[in-house]
Amino acid sequence: MTTIQSQPYIVNVGPQHPSTHGVFRMRVTLDGERVIDVEPVMGYLHRSVEKLAEERTYTQCITFTDRMDYLSAMSCNFALVLAAEKLSGVPVPERAHYLRVIFAELQRIASHCMGAGQQITDAGAWQTPLLYMFREREKILDLFEMTCGERLTCNYMRIGGVSTDVPEEFLPALRTFVAEMPHHIDEYEELLVDNEIVLARFKGIGMLPPDVAINCAVTGPNLRGSGVNWDIRKVDPYGIYDRFQFDVPLGEQGDCYDRMMVRLKEMRQSVRILEQAMRDLPTGEVKTPIPLALRPPVGEAYGHVEGPRGELGFYLVSDGSPAPYRFKVRAPSFINLTALRGMVLGGTLADAIVTTGSIDIVMGEVDR
């Protein structure tokens, strides 16, 4: 009987690789099929948004936020305008509050469609479930286009409200969408919950214990997948989120399956919020007029929202000039990646791919 000697070797997964969700690179050290070390390498999409923002007005900075997390531009807009409003004290009209919630929740559904769909594609269910979800995402993007003319880089929210009121055809279209969406989520669940591929590839893979998740400051569906009840909309309600009834879905053990399930269940809760917001939507102004070059008083503010990927925050420091003195982004995708190493060590390379997919990163936000 001869024993086979193996020696560690290094594989570069990415930056040009379909399963790394953009230009993310994992430098994986393998012993046979086992991952013995992994080094995340990032920065390929670094555009130095934080520096660029230091010579633009606060309103101009909103365009940068679209290009950070390009799958959830509305949530990024929301976080920045919240921080800027905290800093400058600009009031927000009632109707704008509701429109913000409507668009943020639509964005969450669209982003989770992408997140959960892509995760399953990584596991080998090539494209079919993803295209089911893209069908609904498409309808949401149509709603965005109808309102602000853009599908991905929306640039919709403004300091003191939103850029424009919704057109006449928006509410009927939204009503149809909200009525249909629960059936589509049923469809996804039918397709995925007991699916053999999903169970075999996701159950018990990429475990993230709750204490590790908290220590790594992992937020969003990844944290809730580990069973930690922490949703900024509930624990620190921003805007008017305290007026809505919704539940926070939680996972049990923190594997890839739980993270996917949390995303699917959150879509349902977002539909609930949409129903309530649509019902209560008041009439009136949508924007408080502000000067072209808004000069917030000297000071600092931190505004955060529960984005589709976790706590998305902006820390702004003002020196009284029209441009922020410091523009810091608390990017959830970037910080969630801290936990990646612990999640994939000891598993196989194929599981590492699935685990990376389950964290649901967007490189535009990781690299900024």
Added chain:
Amino acid sequence: MTRLIDGPELAARLRESFAEAILEVQPGWLVIAREALLPVMTHLKGDPELALDMLVAETAVDYEAHFEMVYQLASLRHNHGVVVKTRIENKVDPETDSLVGLWQAADFQEREIWDLMGIRFRGHPNMKRILTWEEFPGHPLRKDFLWVERQGPPLLEM
């Protein structure tokens, strides 16, 4: 609503053990001495009444006279948060203690601060650049970073 434990309240809680470490008390935050960073943070994390178990964000700001480190902490158990700051007067070769030993969340964030702001972290196991490449000249977020010569007039002349 996540309650922000304001500066005076946090100072009152820390005064017993860290009276000399408190440099400045502001409504929204507390400035502590850089040398006392690790003991104070260990206390904030370990004290059962504070139990600040999540390092939400760590960042640095480049002021004229000093660098300011800003630490935002949150407690998931009590649903409250604090903001703690330290100052680094050395503008040429700034250095401070790393928090990786307490919160792993500091790992990438401190590498980002080193990369973009040029502040070194003592005790960080992998103090390498993260967003730019190793040979990149300078630290872009510093105010004195040489910006590429601009085409046309400055953007902000309104």
